[in-house]
Amino acid sequence: MFAIGLRLAAMAMLSTMFMLAKLAGEAGVALPELMFWRQAMSLPLIAGALLATGRIRLLRTNRMASHAKRATTGTVGLCCNLGAATLLPLPVATTLGFTTPLFAVLIAALVLREMVGKWRWTAVVLGFVGVLVIARPSDAPVPAMGLAAGLGAGVIVAIVSFQIRDLARTEAPIACVFWFAFYGSLFTAILLPFYAQPHGLREWLLLAAIGLSGALAQFLITAALRFGQVATVVVMDYSALIWSTLYGWIIWDHLPAVSMWMGAPIIVVAGLIITSREHFLSRRISPTSALDEAATEEAQPVKIPAGT
Incomplete structure (x- = not known):
């Protein structure tokens, strides 16, 4: 329960960060500058702690x-995430982020050549049906650039998940967070001379809040994975949709279109199927029988650490 509480708090912080990024974008802060301050402001917080x-x-x-x-890879993913948040209504951007498990299954099957059974393939097809429902509504068309950014975020975060899994064999989780912020700051600092501009107090407060909320979200995600199993806590990620819908309603007086209400549950159900199936297989397949099981049904599932 403690791990679940930490994960819920992490999703609240992550949703808050995207809400603040959308406000900053509307205030004229360029995307490269958003990315730089999101990374740079977390460095002294992590090092100080x-x-x-x-x-x-x-x-x-x-x-x-x-x-x-x-x-x-993560910096590209951050660009897609923040780009989707600034170009799309928050609930739509959040829902498109839920496609990460779908792309992770595709990567596992097509790139890593892992065996994927009918349950996860069904979930992938179901999830992309949900994306089509959201992307082709009759009442409110989704901007093409925003849609590309949202789906791009799903792909990149899936790739990053495999990279983190490799790093986690030898590195402390907080080290992964710190060095991501360190190198991300260096990469985006190159663009600052072309995009940085003077800001008022409101814009600087927004940038500081973005860095703080993002760093807190990463701390909470790491802590949740320390006290709970991935398959248990990752389900709480869908609570982000509640926060994004609430922020969209309170701040922008915007409620999701009918197509969003129809497509989002389909994507969520697809993600839950993948999560539950991987949890089932991870408990079912023992180290001594993994090869035999892989030959007859599905290989040992991919663990997908969530987070941005």
């Missing part, structure tokens, strides 16, 4: 190249 608790040694690594590679 580790210094205060005497755990700065957790940042030591012998895999700096792997962190840089993960940060390169």
